[in-house]
Amino acid sequence: MKKVLTFVLTGLAISVAASAWAEGGNAEAGKTKSATCAACHGMDGNSTNPEWPKLAGQHANYLVKQLANFKDDARVNATMSPMAKPLSEQDMADLAAYYSSQAVKLGEADQAKVALGEQIYKGGNNATGVAACAACHGPTGTGNPASNFPALKGQHAAYTKAQLNHFRKGDRANDAGKMMRNIAAGMTDAEIEAVAEYIAGLK
Structure with a gap:
């Protein structure tokens, strides 16, 4: 229980900056800016390729953090890193606002597992x-x-x-x-x- 509490408190502490960015996001602007993202993540954030994540319904703060991490190389991916480099804080907030407002399409699990x-x-x-x-x-x-x-x-x-x-x-x-x-x-x-x-x- 102590370990879980430590995890939660640590996560809360690092979410403050991302939260400030995400709160200023505009979903309509994000929808327009998401045109480039749609090729991999789908028009509404529900990707069809299982190797690419669904973004629909994801928390805005989390999306902002991941984009910022791709931009500053705290998280590295051959596709996402160069996509995130030119994004401004407002771009990230807008994209996050849009995707967080979409409904995730639920999947099916392998019942044997x-x-x-x-x-x-x-x-x-x-x-x-x-x-x-x-x-x-x-x-x-x-x-x-x-x-x-x-x-x-x-x-x-x-x-x-x-x-x-x-x-x-x-x-x-x-x-x-x-x-x-x-x-x-x-x-x-x-x-x-x-x-x-x-x-x-x-x-």
């Missing part, structure tokens, strides 16, 4: 020190905008799996206090795949 996925998502793995995903991301995957923990429900399993693997290997390191890196480091391949599937089917 959801039992293990649900176990890890809701209860973690005490034997290996893996915290329950629900502690930060909520029982139904809606996240916690105040602490800048993203919504997960309906996200493509392939994308979630890839991000957990990036955290586990340390390729992605823009998580506050190494929260996700520490959690993913204790997860097996089977647990990562199962959790990703379970998240895809969350309603």
Whole structure:
């Protein structure tokens, strides 16, 4: 419980700047600016390629943080990094306002894997020190905008799996206090795949 509380407080502390940006966003302006993003993320933020994340319904603060991290190379991706470089703070806020206002299209989980996925998502793995995903991301995957923990429900399993693997290997390191890196480091391949599937089917 103490570890979870530390995670929450750390996330809350780093969300202040992103929150200030996101509050000034204009969804209509963001819709216009999202034309370039639509090729990968879909017109309404629901990507069809499972390797690209769904942005629809994601918390604005979180979206702003990720764009800022791509811009300043705190998070690196061959496609997103150059896309984010020319964005102003207002551009980021507008895009975040637009995508957060859209409804995520929920997915389906591989039923053969959801039992293990649900176990890890809701209860973690005490034997290996893996915290329950629900502690930060909520029982139904809606996240916690105040602490800048993203919504997960309906996200493509392939994308979630890839991000957990990036955290586990340390390729992605823009998580506050190494929260996700520490959690993913204790997860097996089977647990990562199962959790990703379970998240895809969350309603």
